[in-house]
Amino acid sequence: MAEIWQGKLEKIDDYKWRIPVxxxxxxxxxxxxxxxxxxxxxxxxxxxPEQVANVAFLPGIVKYSLAMPDIHWGYGxxxxxxxxxDIERGGVISPGGVGYDVNCGVRLVRSDxxxxxxxxxxxxxxxALYHGIPAGVGSKGDIxxxxxxxxxxxxxxxxxxxxxxxxxxxxxxxxxxxxxIEGADPTKVSDRAYERGKGQxxxxxxxxxxxxxxxxxxxxxxxxxxxxxxxxxxITIMIHSGSRGLxxxxxxxxxxxxxxxxxxYNINVPDRQLACAPLDSEEAKAYLGAMRCAxxxxxxxxxxxxxxTRLIFERVLGKGWQKLGLFLVxxxxxxxxxxxxxxxxxxxxxxxxxxxxxxxAFPSGHPDLPKRYRDIGQPVIIPGDMGRNSFLLVxxxxxxxxxxxxxxxxxxxxxxxxxxxxxRGRRIDKELLExxxxxxxxSGRGTIEEEAPEAYxxxxxxxxxxxxxxxxxxxxxxxxxxxxxx
Amino acid sequence: xxxxxxxxxxxxxxxxxxxxDLKGLFNNVAIGMFKIMGxxxxxxxxxxxxxxxxxxxxxxxxxxxxSELLFQFNKTKIFFRRFLIKKFGDFxxxxxxxxQKIDFQTFKFGDEIKAVTYHDLxxxxxxxxxxxxxxxxx
Numbered sequence: 147m148a149e150i151w152q153g154k155l156e157k158i159d160d161y162k163w164r165i166p167v168x169x170x171x172x173x174x175x176x177x178x179x180x181x182x183x184x185x186x187x188x189x190x191x192x193x194x195p196e197q198v199a200n201v202a203f204l205p206g207i208v209k210y211s212l213a214m215p216d217i218h219w220g221y222g223x224x225x226x227x228x229x230x231x232d233i234e235r236g237g238v239i240s241p242g243g244v245g246y247d248v249n250c251g252v253r254l255v256r257s258d259x260x261x262x263x264x265x266x267x268x269x270x271x272x273x274a275l276y277h278g279i280p281a282g283v284g285s286k287g288d289i290x291x292x293x294x295x296x297x298x299x300x301x302x303x304x305x306x307x308x309x310x311x312x313x314x315x316x317x318x319x320x321x322x323x324x325x326x327i328e329g330a331d332p333t334k335v336s337d338r339a340y341e342r343g344k345g346q347x348x349x350x351x352x353x354x355x356x357x358x359x360x361x362x363x364x365x366x367x368x369x370x371x372x373x374x375x376x377x378x379x380x381i382t383i384m385i386h387s388g389s390r391g392l393x394x395x396x397x398x399x400x401x402x403x404x405x406x407x408x409x410x411y412n413i414n415v416p417d418r419q420l421a422c423a424p425l426d427s428e429e430a431k432a433y434l435g436a437m438r439c440a441x442x443x444x445x446x447x448x449x450x451x452x453x454x455t456r457l458i459f460e461r462v463l464g465k466g467w468q469k470l471g472l473f474l475v476x477x478x479x480x481x482x483x484x485x486x487x488x489x490x491x492x493x494x495x496x497x498x499x500x501x502x503x504x505x506x507a508f509p510s511g512h513p514d515l516p517k518r519y520r521d522i523g524q525p526v527i528i529p530g531d532m533g534r535n536s537f538l539l540v541x542x543x544x545x546x547x548x549x550x551x552x553x554x555x556x557x558x559x560x561x562x563x564x565x566x567x568x569x570r571g572r573r574i575d576k577e578l579l580e581x582x583x584x585x586x587x588x589s590g591r592g593t594i595e596e597e598a599p600e601a602y603x604x605x606x607x608x609x610x611x612x613x614x615x616x617x618x619x620x621x622x623x624x625x626x627x628x629x630x631x632x
Numbered sequence: 633x634x635x636x637x638x639x640x641x642x643x644x645x646x647x648x649x650x651x652x653d654l655k656g657l658f659n660n661v662a663i664g665m666f667k668i669m670g671x672x673x674x675x676x677x678x679x680x681x682x683x684x685x686x687x688x689x690x691x692x693x694x695x696x697x698x699s700e701l702l703f704q705f706n707k708t709k710i711f712f713r714r715f716l717i718k719k720f721g722d723f724x725x726x727x728x729x730x731x732q733k734i735d736f737q738t739f740k741f742g743d744e745i746k747a748v749t750y751h752d753l754x755x756x757x758x759x760x761x762x763x764x765x766x767x768x769x770x
Contacts, residue, residue: 192642219642221751221767246746246769283669283744284706284736342706352744353770391706394746394769398699405692405750418750561640562743562770590741632744 151190153199155179161615165199165211172414173202179213180548180615184607188559189217197224203415204229204422206237208490208497212548214504215611216557216603220245222419225503225558228551230488233425233496238413240422241400241433243500244483248396248437249444250355250388251479252527253321254538255452256374258471259381261361261627264463271359271462272585272628278458279357279451281350281632282589284391289348289450296340297332299347303442304449312453319516321477322506325445327484331435335392336399339436343392343443348450350387352590352632354597356529357455358384360536364623370522370540374475376622383472384536384624385451386529388481389444396440400433425498434483441482448477475538476525480505480554488549499549507541507552507618526618528609530556532586532629533578533599537609537620544616552618553609556602565601566592574598588631597631633760636664645743645768646752652761654690655720658697661764662715662729665698666705668768670742671713678732679710686724690755693723694764698748701729709733743770 156164158178163186165177177198181189189195194217201223202211208230217226222242231237264271280287289312291299299306304325307313318324350357362380365371376382389396404421407413407429413422423429452474456467463470483500490497499506508515508524515524524541534556545552560568574594578584588594613620639646647664651657663671685700687693701712712731719726746769754765 194642221644221749221769225643242749282736283741284709286736338703342703352741395703398747401747401750402695402699418753421750558642561642562645563638563640590744592742596743 151193151195153195155195161611165195167202170199172416173199175202175207175210177202177211177213179217180611180617181215182611185215185603185611188603192219194219194224197222198227200416200420201227201229204231204238204240204420205413205424206231206235208232212551214551214553215608216503216553216555218557220502222417223500223502226553227502228500228504228548230497230499230549231425233498237425237498238422239425239430239433239483239498240420240500241397241404241437242419242421243502244397244437245481245502246394246397247388247481248393248440249479250481251444251448251477252384252386252529253448253452253477254475254527255383255455255472256376256475257381260379261381264381267462268359268628269585271459272587272630274458274462275357275455276587276630279350279454279630280348281352281630283352285349285351286345287348287450291347299446300332300335300439300442301330302326303445307446307449307453313449317449317474319518320474321445322479325449325477327438327441329434330438330442332439334432334435335396335439339392339395339399342395343390346390346392347443347447348454349390350451350630350632351390352593355387355632356532357451357630358626359628360384360624360626362622363625366620366622370621373522374525374538374621375473376475376538382624383455384527384529385448385455387448387451389440390447392443393440396436400436403429404433437483441479445477476527478505478527489546497549499551501551503554504551505554506550507545508550509541509543509545526552528553528555528605530605531599531602532597532626532631533582533584534605536624537605538622538624539609539612539618540621542616542619545618548617552612556605556608558601559603560601562596565598566595568600569595569598584626585628586631587629590632593631635660639765641767644770646766647768648763648765650761650763654762655717657762657764658694658720658725659715659717661694662698662701662712665701665745665768666712668743669745670740671711675711675713676732677714677730680728680730681708681710683725683727683729688723690723691753693725694755694766695748695750695753697725702745702748704729709736745770
């Protein structure tokens with residue numbers, strides 16, 4: 147682990163800390179880290195705070211470089227970073243501020259089932275999901291997408307799946323951006339990216355991606371929970387995946403091309419991984435066109451994964467998925483850049499909001515929300531590690547200061563090798579089963595150890611900070627029962 | 633001489649590699665990358681492909697070299713274990729990557745490397761040769 151960060155940090159209140167703009171010459175705005183006294187020592191133990199300061203160098207950055215409480219050391223941007231740039235003031239877009247897994251995100255599926263009802267079937271369900279959902283490095287799926295269809299999928303996202311019969315219109319309504327972001331341009335996606343994404347739609351991938359059967363074990367806001375169709379003791383399903391090889395290659399292609407933009411546009415950033423280009427440049431437009439294709443690919447991927455899950459539940463439980471009540475609560479992206487309208491000092495501005503490991507969290511009344519959620523706010527889905535909880539929150543007006551963004555997960559505290567060392571001689575899957583009754587299945591060697599609960603921050607502490615800081619509000623808590631890892 | 637070692641990184645994986653010359657360094661760093669992905673003795677030298685990359689600095693050449701190997705691995709499914717660098721110049725490489733085609737469904741992978749990043753990237757001359765640092769997105 148790296149040494150303790152020695153930079154300047156000023157306490158604003160119990161949940162907010164500032165890196166002053168004077169910390170490093172070249173910073174255009176201050177950095178803000180959302181954390182409490184408990185989380186702070188962990189945050190200062192790697193290079194993440196330095197990365198918050200580095201992001202503040204981006205041309206056109208507005209207000210501050212933000213970090214959510216699940217912040218940890220990334221590359222270029224920290225994970226948990228949010229930065230908005232002003233198009234009219236020379237603002238840039240940085241592929242590193244989106245990440246390689248473009249539109250990595252999470253969806254939450256509710257059910258009419260109660261935990262007690264399926265206790266006896268749980269192991270069969272987990273095993274059926276493990277065998278039926280393609281997972282692991284370079285996994286390929288049963289959902290076939292022909293070459294001509296691939297382009298349509300990149301343009302249409304989840305809508306493509308609905309046309310193929312892999313879901314319903316209601317699913318689209320419950321997906322951020324309706325599962326299809328406008329402005330995708332398949333001609334800006336390289337042959338290499340097509341090649342890497344080939345056959346991977348409807349596959350989970352590896353690393354921290356997962357599919358989880360959960361039960362709701364705590365309700366914080368009964369009224370809002372009810373409006374989202376959530377009740378105590380209910381079975382829910384959470385799916386965490388992204389744009390697979392296609393997204394990795396899109397990011398790789400454009401980071402490489404934008405490294406050269408730094409000298410071309412005379413941009414000074416302290417880390418080449420922050421390579422970027424002015425939003426009105428040809429390079430930025432090309433990246434936006436390609437990145438949006440990858441985002442649509444990811445939404446289609448999660449839609450396809452949910453479709454496969456519904457079919458498996460139907461088969462094991464012998465009832466149609468509608469009868470089982472397997473409806474989508476919501477789907478959020480947590481690695482993405484979007485052009486959004488925000489009020490800055492009383493004036494409406496068009497900003498490019500980068501969310502690198504952060505979730506959009508619109509408040510009630512926001513025009514971009516589907517009707518069913520407009521009077522309560524956007525559902526925000528925050529997955530935890532495989533041994534503890536996940537949370538369902540709702541967007542609040544307080545998040546206007548973070549460009550309507552909140553945290554995205556627990557955030558790592560141990561490196562992968564440190565996690566493996568901590569687990570040496572132990573069987574984490576057995577421990578989880580014996581101590582907590584959680585059934586875990588993973589395809590990769592070492593995945594379970596690398597993803598062990600102690601490798602992550604305590605999700606409850608992270609969620610507590612965003613709740614107290616007013617970035618979003620707790621609605622319900624889920625506990626894992628069965629976990630499929632890549 | 634140590635060929636490479638893993639650098640601790642909270643979310644991803646870093647690699648430090650060494651070589652008595654640049655050719656050796658680029659060879660060792662490639663072996664390190666495939667070790668992270670699960671290279672083991674079951675991989676034989678059966679299949680080979682030609683690799684050609686260029687760039688404008690040693691750092692950028694290193695990223696291009698590893699990115700190309702990663703892309704070819706994903707495309708051809710050949711898990712590489714040996715690299716014959718035939719020509720190494722300022723700033724280009726002509727090489728052959730040798731390994732064995734694997735079945736992605738059954739192979740016991742290590743960590744999936746999504747990409748080679750520019751973060752904390754360094755290629756530098758030392759008293760005894762060359763050294764590099766880099767971070768992979770996993």
